Amino acid sequence: MRDQYYEQLDSIVDDLVTLTGTVRKAVAAATAALLNADGPLAESVIAGDREVEETVEAIEERTLLLLATQQPVASDLRQLVATLRMLTDLQRMGALSVHVAKVARLRIPDVAVPTAMQPTIMAMASTADQMIHAASRIVAERDVDAATRLEDTDDEMDRLRKQLFRTLLGGNWEHGIEPAIDLALLGRYYERLGDHAVSMARRVVYLVTGEMQSS
């Protein structure tokens, strides 16, 4: 009976890691759609979010069932509760990839991001990608040290966001209002993607150490 329980718990964590990989791919696809004005790819990200939503709901159902039927205590309870919180993060990360894809779609056949700003957006996307990848490994391996390193990567994201806003507001902006607004919102979306990766990592640290870090 308990063996079966731990099998189910492991399978939930496996599915959480797989879902993190799915979300990571969605973010990468949304960024590619954005930088290449690729309409079909943007549509596939937007349509694909239903699968993320359904997977979130399916894992949530199984987690609740385990909570209800096995009535776990202590660290097992914490694991299941952390799973529910991480599912909220993943759901939001899926929605954020859709937001990026929708900015891409809105400007097609143009590329929403002016050429000069593409390196900044690429750097933000790449930082978000690293952070989501790290979160996935942290969940899979309960790696507290990697969670600390993730906070450093988040500082890099912060630096990139500030750089983006300095460029937008520096007085030499010549691309008009529309790309400026697109970029401000895109900057926010990538920043939030990173925040959710940090939030997932903090849940794991809490599981391992029993101490919650403030946000």
Next chain:
Amino acid sequence: MRDQYYEQLDSIVDDLVTLTGTVRKAVAAATAALLNADGPLAESVIAGDREVEETVEAIEERTLLLLATQQPVASDLRQLVATLRMLTDLQRMGALSVHVAKVARLRIPDVAVPTAMQPTIMAMASTADQMIHAASRIVAERDVDAATRLEDTDDEMDRLRKQLFRTLLGGNWEHGIEPAIDLALLGRYYERLGDHAVSMARRVVYLVTGEMQSS
């Protein structure tokens, strides 16, 4: 023993309702700071978020303790899990009120919002306020009909956001890049505040009907 359990459960719901009121006040104060360029008020919202964070953590602790010690099943379990999810919403709503206050602070002594745009921001803030107030009553009274009406109010928020972006991008914008970006982000913050109120209401509907509405 069970009586004490239900007392604790009721007290958690009461505290959730109170916290929703606190967050609602923070949003109203942030909007007032924004529209009046009121520095001390903006600072008080930013500093006050620590109290929201601490209250969230305290309620979360008590919810987990109840989960661990009482091992509730069925609807009691769902109530506690819904509480954890609503705490995530409230935590984010607190953070969003801080974001609004920080836009205010950044532009002081100027008012971040150009005079012509103030009615739109007031309407968005007022809609968010109504939605948070409705969410609070829905949580307190498990009012499923009010949750349906809340979705209509969310449509109004959507309409206001579209109106805001039409003005920003309509070609007659004469206030420059900085206010345009501020307004795009502010629009997003108020919209997200409304989204979280809807999310809270949906959790209550799920508790009452057992059916989760898709987002």
